[in-house]
Amino acid sequence: MKQLIIIFTILIALPGVAQQNITLEECYQLVHKNYPLAKQTELLDAQNILEKEVVSTSKLPQFNLDAYATYQSDVIEFPIANVNIEPLNKDQYRATLSANQLIYNGGVIDASLDLKSAQYKTKQKQVEVNLYQLKQQINQLYFSVLLAQESELLLTAKQTELHAKLKEVKSGIKNGFVLPSSDKVLEAELLKISQQFQGLESNKLMLIESLSRLINHPLDDSTKFENPLVETNLHTNLARPELELFQLKKEELTTSENLLSKQNSPKLLGFVTGGYGNPGLNMLDNSFQTFYTVGVKLNWNVFDWNSVKKQQQSLKINKAIIDTETKTFELKTNIELNQQEKDIAKIERFITSDLEIIALRKEVLQSADSQLRNGVITSSAYITELTNLYEDENTLVKHRIQLQLAKANYNIIKGH
Known part of the structure; x- marks a missing residue:
């Protein structure tokens, strides 16, 4: 019995566990972490370490091993009579091991390391810029899902209203207050709403799947997308990562100039060479010798x-x-910001008008509701007014989502 209670409790809790909430800011963070391009950050780290190690090896001793064997057609002879000096062998052999140690090169190695660091910073900032440019794509998908969510809520409210009205109409038909077949008009409208639900659901799933792929994070129809309260600051300066990238490119060129200025500096090296050969350093000794x-x-x-x-x-x-x-x-960014500011102002004016229109529509619908109950108008006339209110409320929701999207895009364009 206790096991059945535990299983029942788990089954009840599962829907709550399965549902997840997500915010716009979390989507930004996930794409920055999970997008394939983000993997380049770690790769560039590893590459930078290896390249610096390669440059730093120039400070270490450099070893060279040389060996050769030759046969020459003639050798040096001494044209002095009665001198007991053996002529050199025509076949000669030599093997040497040399070590060279850089003592001074005018700071070329340090300048090369500085250049590698500058190039690394530029590459990392380029990755950041590429990831940042995905944010507007996230905005479009995220707020489209929000719009679908809000549209579903409005459609549900309309459906609930029609179901309640259908009960009233059927009661009115039974009592002779409402014209026969009025209920059929309402039932047909409810079927149309079912079709609209299917269309909204299909579009919403497509948007969620696209966003899920973009941020590489599991999302589904049960995910609740939080409606952000986006605020804009019109008086801040541009803070786009592209501007930092331009500056880093200039710094990279400056370090390249510094490296070039040291290319013709004198280079001082110490060396030691040890060898074994025939002849050695003493050319008069026609035998194998060691030397250094x-x-x-x-x-x-x-x-x-x-x-x-x-x-x-x-x-x-x-x-x-x-x-x-x-x-x-x-210049291009400031033009985009100016256009975005005008769009925000335009949508805000639309919202003000929407609220006035909805207030009037509600008064008309209230009157139509009373007339339907008294049999003055048909169900079709009532549905027309209800649909007008629904469409205007849907327009208000659309404009509010568009306003949030416009503000979010404004912040992305500005770099905040």
Whole structure:
């Protein structure tokens, strides 16, 4: 008996457990976390570590192993008589192991590491920009689902009203107060409402599935989409990630200029070479010998035909190009914001008119309701007035959702 009670309790609780709520902000966070492009963030982290490690190896000793065997047609001979010096062998062999240690290179390695860091930041910000641009797509889907939800509620209210009116009409027909067949008109309208429910449900499921795929999070018809109260601030500056991306690109060019300025710096290396060969360093000893050399080496490209200077001028031109892209983006964004502000103001005026229209429609419907009860008008006339009120209420809901969508898009365009 106790087991049956427990099972019954679980079955009752299941619908509540299955239902989930979701907000617009959670959708933003989920797409930033789950969208396939977001995986690039971790990949770029790993790539940056590897690239910096490769650059840093230049500070470590560099080892080279060389070996060769040769046969030459002639060798050095000493044209002095009675000198006991054996001629060199025509076949010669040598193997060497060299170690080179960078001592000074003008800061090229550090500048290269700075450039890798700048490139990494630019790539990461580009991923952020690409993910940010998905927010307007989320807005469109999310508020479309909200509109479908609200439309279902209105349609349910209309259905409930018609069911109640159908009972009254049937009672009126029975008592002779209402014209016969008036109930058939109401029943036909209820069937039409059932069809409208099917259309709304199908469209809502399609929208939910699209949003679920976009954010890679399970959503279904039982999910409740919270209606956000979106507020806009017209007096804040643009804060789009694209502007940060433009700035990072310029910083990357600056680090490239710094690296170029060090390319022609003198490079000082220390080296040691050990070897074994025949002959060795003593060319008069015609036998296998071990040997070594130790020293320092200076390399300095004193003239590069202004190659570095021209590359730096090219980078400055790239900076100027980025400046024009930034200004173009700001101009385009401000135009979009201006249009969005006008849309918000227009929808707000529509809502004010909607409320006035609905108030009048309710008065008309109240009068029609009284006339139907007294047999003055037909059910068709009543349905016409009820449908007019429903459509105007639906228009109000649509405008309210559009207003929230317009404000949400405004915030996305502005970067807030």
